[in-house]
Amino acid sequence: MIANYGYKDGSGDYFITIDTDKCNGCRDCVSACPHGVFDVGPDENDPLSDDEVAFVTEEERKKIKYTCGPCKPTSDRPPLPCVTACKQDAISHSW
Amino acid sequence: MTEKKELWRWTESRWTNPDIDWKGKLITSGVDVGSVSSQAVILADGELYAYSNMRTGSNSPDSAINAINWAMEDTALTLEDIAYTVGTGYGRVNVPFSQRAITEIACHARGGNHMYGPTVRTILDMGGQDCKAIHCDEKGKVTNFLMNDKCAAGTGRGMEVFADLLGVSINDIGDLSLDVEEEPPPVSSTCVVYAKTEATGLLREGWPTNKVLAAYCSAMAHRIMTLLERIGVEKDFAITGGIAKNSGVVSRLEKDVGIPIMTTDYDTQIAGALGAALFAKALKDKGK
Amino acid sequence: MITMGIDMGAKTIKVVILKDNEIVAKSIVVAGFEVEKMAKEVIEKAMSEAGVTRGDITKVVSTGAGDKQAPFYDETKSVVGCDSLGAAYIHPAVRCVIDVGAEEGRGMRCDETGKILDFEVNEKCAAGAGAFTEAMSRALEVPLEELGALSLKATEDVPMNAQCTVFAESEVVTMVHNNVPKENMAKAVHDAMASRITSMVRKIGFEKDVVLIGGVAKNVGFVSSLNADLELEVIVPEDPEFVGALGAALAAAGWKGGA
Numbered sequence: 001m002i003a004n005y006g007y008k009d010g011s012g013d014y015f016i017t018i019d020t021d022k023c024n025g026c027r028d029c030v031s032a033c034p035h036g037v038f039d040v041g042p043d044e045n046d047p048l049s050d051d052e053v054a055f056v057t058e059e060e061r062k063k064i065k066y067t068c069g070p071c072k073p074t075s076d077r078p079p080l081p082c083v084t085a086c087k088q089d090a091i092s093h094s095w
Numbered sequence: 096m097t098e099k100k101e102l103w104r105w106t107e108s109r110w111t112n113p114d115i116d117w118k119g120k121l122i123t124s125g126v127d128v129g130s131v132s133s134q135a136v137i138l139a140d141g142e143l144y145a146y147s148n149m150r151t152g153s154n155s156p157d158s159a160i161n162a163i164n165w166a167m168e169d170t171a172l173t174l175e176d177i178a179y180t181v182g183t184g185y186g187r188v189n190v191p192f193s194q195r196a197i198t199e200i201a202c203h204a205r206g207g208n209h210m211y212g213p214t215v216r217t218i219l220d221m222g223g224q225d226c227k228a229i230h231c232d233e234k235g236k237v238t239n240f241l242m243n244d245k246c247a248a249g250t251g252r253g254m255e256v257f258a259d260l261l262g263v264s265i266n267d268i269g270d271l272s273l274d275v276e277e278e279p280p281p282v283s284s285t286c287v288v289y290a291k292t293e294a295t296g297l298l299r300e301g302w303p304t305n306k307v308l309a310a311y312c313s314a315m316a317h318r319i320m321t322l323l324e325r326i327g328v329e330k331d332f333a334i335t336g337g338i339a340k341n342s343g344v345v346s347r348l349e350k351d352v353g354i355p356i357m358t359t360d361y362d363t364q365i366a367g368a369l370g371a372a373l374f375a376k377a378l379k380d381k382g383k
Numbered sequence: 384m385i386t387m388g389i390d391m392g393a394k395t396i397k398v399v400i401l402k403d404n405e406i407v408a409k410s411i412v413v414a415g416f417e418v419e420k421m422a423k424e425v426i427e428k429a430m431s432e433a434g435v436t437r438g439d440i441t442k443v444v445s446t447g448a449g450d451k452q453a454p455f456y457d458e459t460k461s462v463v464g465c466d467s468l469g470a471a472y473i474h475p476a477v478r479c480v481i482d483v484g485a486e487e488g489r490g491m492r493c494d495e496t497g498k499i500l501d502f503e504v505n506e507k508c509a510a511g512a513g514a515f516t517e518a519m520s521r522a523l524e525v526p527l528e529e530l531g532a533l534s535l536k537a538t539e540d541v542p543m544n545a546q547c548t549v550f551a552e553s554e555v556v557t558m559v560h561n562n563v564p565k566e567n568m569a570k571a572v573h574d575a576m577a578s579r580i581t582s583m584v585r586k587i588g589f590e591k592d593v594v595l596i597g598g599v600a601k602n603v604g605f606v607s608s609l610n611a612d613l614e615l616e617v618i619v620p621e622d623p624e625f626v627g628a629l630g631a632a633l634a635a636a637g638w639k640g641g642a
Contacts, residue, residue: 001237002230007245008322009547010286010507015241015325045200045237047374048381062245062546066582094325224550246508247549256549287549288509288518289486299416 001046005056006064006094014065015094016056016082022090025052032085035067036060054090068093105132105265105337108362109147111169115139122172123179123379125202125371126159126193128186131223131251132337134368135162136206137172141376143209145170148364155186162368163192179379181371185224195383197374199367200229200240206370207333208235211357216329219319220366221338223251228323235370239326246286249318251337253287257311260291261304272308272343279306281314290314312343319344320351333357335366384441385433388465388631389426389456391447394485394513395598396422397628398429400440404472404636408433409625414449423454442635446627448486448506457635463491463502465630470594471497471640472633473620479589481580481609481617482627483599485513490584496640497630501587509548511579513599518548519572522555523565527602534569534604543571551575569604577608584613593617596626 006015020043029038037060043053060067071080072095078084083091120139127134129151137145147166151158159182163174174192182190183202190196199220207218213233220227225244231237247253251265258265279302284290294307302310315338332354338344340363349356361369385407390397392414400408410429412421430436437455445456446465462482466489470480475495482489488511491502505511509518520527541563545551551572558568584593593615599605600623610616620626 002239002326004239004241004325007243007546008318008325009246010248010284010289010509011505011511013325044198045240047195047197047201048377063579063582066579069582069586072586246547252549252553284507286507286509287547288514289507296416 001043003045003055005061007062011065013094016064017092017094018054018056019090020053022088023053024088025054026087028085028087029054029082029091032081034071034081037064037067038082065095105340107149109145109165109168110362111145112143115142115144117144117170117172121376121379122177123372123375124163124177125181125183125368125373125375126162126190127184127199127202127367127371128155128159128162128182128190129184129223129367132364133158133162133184134365135159135166136365136368136372137166137170137177138372138376141373143369146362146365146368148362151186155189156191158186159190159192179375181375181378183367183371194375195378197371200227200237200242202367202370202374203227203335204229204231204237204370205235205373206366206368207231207335209369209373210335210359210361210366211331211333214331215333215357217323217332218366219323219332219334221249221251221319221334221336221344223337226250226319226322228326230326230329241322241326243322248285248287248290249315249322253315254338254341256287256291257294257308260294261307263304263308268308269312269340269342269344271305272312273346274305275309278313279310281317282310283314285314285318308343312341313347315344316347316351319348323352328352328354330354331357333359335363337364339363384636385435385439386632386635387429387440387443388628388633388635389422389443389445389447389453390465390628390631391418391422391445391449391453392484392627393448393487395624396425397625398425399625399628399632400429400433400435401632401636402433404633404638406629409622409628411624418449418452419454422452426454444631444635446631460631460634462487462627463489463499463504465627465634466596467491467493467499467630468497468633468638469626469630470596470620471495472629472638473626474592474594474618475640476592477594477618478591479584479593481584481593481595482597483513483580483595483605484597485517488512488580488583490580490587490589492587492589503583503587505583510546510551511576511583513597515548515551515576516572516599516602516605518552519555522552523559523568525565525569530569530572531602531604533566534573535607536566537570538564539567540574541567541571543575570608573602573604573608576605577612580609581612591615595619596623598624600624
């Protein structure tokens with residue numbers, strides 16, 4: 001499943017996409033994110049499956065533009081820690 | 096289909112299948128407590144038996160109870176007869192008689208699959224305070240989704256702001272907006288607050304109400320289109336939720352998407368509750 | 384040399400006239416729906432205050448969301464450019480400027496000459512601009528100018544979940560219904576707004592001194608929430624809403640920092 005967490009508002013599109021078919025629930029993203037954006041648990045959108053996958057926490061879904069702001073690559077910043085941490089290549093940002 | 100008339104708000108509805116005798120059958124139910132509306136769906140051996148669709152009250156547990164009671168009104172059913180209930184929607188964890196809560200995304204895919212048939216691949220749910228774009232497979236399992244519940248633009252709440260501003264019943268907005276000789280340019284602000292200011296300016300310029308509504312419905316259709324583009328639209332395409340009843344948004348969206356939008360005889364607002372009731376059946380069968 | 388700066392904002396129009404880089408007149412008006420008429424009036428008012436006629440003015444620079452709607456101008460200049468010039472003129476130690484106007488929020492990093500190093504703008508979502516506090520004052524039934532002082536009396540932090548102005552209105556109405564004290568709600572409103580502005584500023588990275596300008600800078604409740612969030616004291620100039628127009632007038636004079 002391609003899970004898009006985030007939103008679109010007047011200022012733009014802000015989505016973190018997790019490919020749950022690639023995700024193995026390793027929690028690397030959970031420890032890599034300095035702001036607690038990720039968590040791992042049962043896939044709430046696939047209630048008949050027992051696999052655990054990464055997701056963006058409920059509290060963060062409506063403000064990732066702001067929460068992720070400090071990590072966003074600008075002139076002198078490294079790439080996003082969550083994207084770098086994921087060995088399965090399951091995480092991407094839309095902005 | 097019996098309907099309660101509410102001139103100032105959208106129309107509530109309920110329905111019972113007269114051809115079904117529920118006795119001796121497995122009864123499961125799904126209750127969708129949304130921010131604006133609540134629905135209850137009752138299945139007998141997995142077949143749609145009864146449903147209700149009404150306004151959400153001041154608290155979720157009461158709204159869930161009211162919805163299920165209204166759905167059971169013409170039946171001899173009581174809560175004790177229901178073997179398994181799944182709650183969904185914004186207030187899903189506050190359905191007192193439920194055994195499990197499941198997200199609206201999963202329930203809308205499952206319910207949409209049942210309502211529109213196994214060929215449906217894209218379901219757009221336009222609710223009171225959110226908008227969801229979902230891809231599903233032939234079994235109604237989610238394969239891709241996106242939900243926007245952060246911003247009022249493109250939601251029923253945004254439409255309500257315009258109904259208030261222009262003094263028009265929310266039920267009439269769609270048809271009124273189509274009653275224009277020429278399609279005006281869409282309202283340029285996405286944000287509902289700014290769109291309202293913009294609309295006030297248009298009214299001052301002498302635009303008639305229906306032209307302003309046309310400009311807003313068209314802006315809303317474009318906005319939803321850009322949201323859909325993120326996951327893409329695959330045939331067949333169906334819309335659920337309250338805004339599915341707004342012809343002004345739906346017909347403009349159909350034009351933008353370029354794919355015909357499927358229609359249904361069911362109330363489009365029950366998709367989530369229907370999916371929940373189907374999950375209730377599946378979970379009961381699995382003994383979970 | 385006499386120069387004029389016009390700031391055609393979303394809600395108000397501001398005019399500043401400089402004589403040899405000294406302010407000789409400033410004037411503000413609510414734009415309403417007759418923008419061009421109001422712009423003419425406010426310009427007339429500033430010119431009569433300065434005792435000058437249009438012929439005396441060497442150069443006019445227009446800025447703001449409606450910069451091209453100004454009745455006359457020689458040049459337009461970006462809002463961030465004018466903001467930083469104006470802020471550097473008032474407070475040369477400025478390294479970061481935050482401008483929160485009626486419909487836009489901006490953060491910029493600059494040097495002592497007002498040269499922009501980096502900036503971030505939020506212009507299309509009311510949640511990060513003055514329109515948010517305005518909508519909340521209506522929902523709370525507290526006049527906008529009293530909202531700031533009221534929030535300083537808050538006794539408890541109440542969370543505000545909605546990130547959208549329209550949804551926040553419903554949330555506030557529910558809180559009013561549940562008898563949450565208005566001062567606590569007022570603080571929740573300012574905290575929510577401050578957290579959005581802070582994130583915007585954190586994105587560009589900031590150093591002291593931080594100057595806060597724009598109409599919302601006059602809201603003491605917002606300033607207090609922002610200070611708490613940024614963990615520093617922002618500097619609010621005397622007439623924070625005029626800084627953009629001042630910068631435009633400075634740009635017209637070719638001011639490049641220094642005395």
